[in-house]
Amino acid sequence: MLPMDPTKKLSFNRRITNGDLVIVYERYDSMKPVRVSENGVLQNRFGVFKHSDWLGKPFGSKVFSSKGGFIYLLAPTPELWTLVLSHRTQILYIADISFVIMYLEIVPGCVVLESGTGSGSLTTSLARAVAPNGHVYTFDFHEQRAASAREDFERTGLSSLVTVGVRDIQGEGFPDEFIGRADSVFLDLPQPWLAIPSVAKMLQQDGVLCSFSPYIRTFEVLLRTYEVREGNLGSWQDNDGRLATLKSCKKRQRSTNGLENSSPQTILARRNGEARGHTGYLTFAKLKCDI
């Protein structure tokens, strides 16, 4: 862990100024990052918006065009940035990112090693998790990707928390300067096992490794089971909205005199528990030197 530096605290609890990056929310399915400049103009289907009208407004403000259309000006938080960043590679999304940060036990002050950087989707959240006094050292062997990621961290105000290096981590391992210093290591590499000997040297006692192994094609298979009953609604209270199907039908049954007849029946189906799914294989390991 590194000592506290309060100047690196990440906060968007302030007003928009010239040069800020804002996430323009146009509709639930349309958001984009925009750099605010005094003379800038944003034109979209909702009208023409002058950046000068945005200056001094708090993040989260609703602003109007001359023709009455509106947009919201949101802060470039990691969870929004992940949705608008330019995809130079496959990226990690919010569900996996949250899980990774939790199980890597990342807290403010942690030193985190990552490879590859890719589009920096995970790195952005790692940076916020270690702020204000931790640091993320992320490596990619692709020079252009590393450079673009560096530019993005500059734009999102994270460059004091993240250092991007160009290095073949599978071939060379992490640099020796990090030996015994890493609280956590994250790998998103095609052959992660090649980096394991280096990871073992980098981790502190009780440091944690996570290796993410997605496939080229990812499927999510959700298994949902239902409990089916005959009866009426009153006999089966639906307290949590899980009553999914309600259908009346004629049920053929044999009466006491042995003849078949039809009587109306109601079939109720109720979901059992939760459906679970995943998008990649996450492998965690903790370094224990004294076993």
Ligand SMILES: C[S@@+](CC[C@H](N)C(=O)[O-])C[C@H]1O[C@@H](n2cnc3c(N)ncnc32)[C@H](O)[C@@H]1O
């Ligand atoms: C799927 S992307 C990582 C995406 C990233 N986790 C994100 O959320 O944006 C994998 C990256 O690993 C990099 N890579 C592949 N082999 C590597 C190696 N041997 N050393 C360093 N980086 C490597 C690739 O260039 C690519 O950018």
